[in-house]
Amino acid sequence: MLSVSDLTVADVMTANPVSLRPDATLADASAALLNKRLTCAPVIGADDSPLTVVSTSDLLRAYSAAGQDCARVAQQGIATAVQQVPVAVEPTLALTEACERMVRARTHQLLVVDGGRLVGVLSTTDVVRAVACIDDLRKSGRFKAGEVTRTNDAT
């Protein structure tokens, strides 16, 4: 009988995610998240190493604190807004262990890192998609591990 326990992070993660560079402003980040319908995006260095994650909550916290001065704050670098310490996992990690880390850290997204480079992100939407997809495939008898379809839409 198939279960989510059979899957690894690599099976369901979003590869090549939308990312930001460290010199991006809050305005850049706002536009990227809204345009792509994302709740957060990784910030990566020149060597694709993950540095941090900027989320909608980070931006709202900064804008909310700014009150009437949002326009000025929007031109600040994203480092001024980021609060969460990103949680990174390896692509070979079991999906259930990744979910546990996600719930424990109260985050919606994990960075997937291989050899120091960001290779993907795992979001709660990816997990939901996997749960739904597995059940359908199990009922149809068509499932093989690693065949879970991943779309690269917003999370």
Place this chain on the structure above:
Amino acid sequence: MPWQRTVESLMTREVLTTPATEPLVSALETMANERVRHVLVTDADGKLCGILSNRDVARATLTNPEHRLDIYGTTLAQVMTRDPITISAKAPLADAARLMLENHFNALPALDDQGQLAGILTSDDLLYAVVQAGPLRSPQL
């Protein structure tokens, strides 16, 4: 700046609701088809009794034996977050932002003066309002 605007000026009024007795698959289909991250759940009287988010589904998968989640045999009532925190539709957006940030939510059901469900406000809505209100130098939305 948008913080004095009311929740009702920004919220989505056409709210997607699903009865608590429905199977989980119904809500997952709604989430996928409508590209939303939250589904509001109603009781037999049509009143708001819960909210279902992606994280609820992830948590339910973890707590089920052997990490299996029967999305056809599990009802929303078994998985949803009960009695969600709500906000008045007349409240300022600043209050909504504070509630979301303090409680780590990305969506708030909004109620009218009679306590009836009037809409839903998401963190995306708030961010969009800020971007639209100010001369933020950024790529076009």
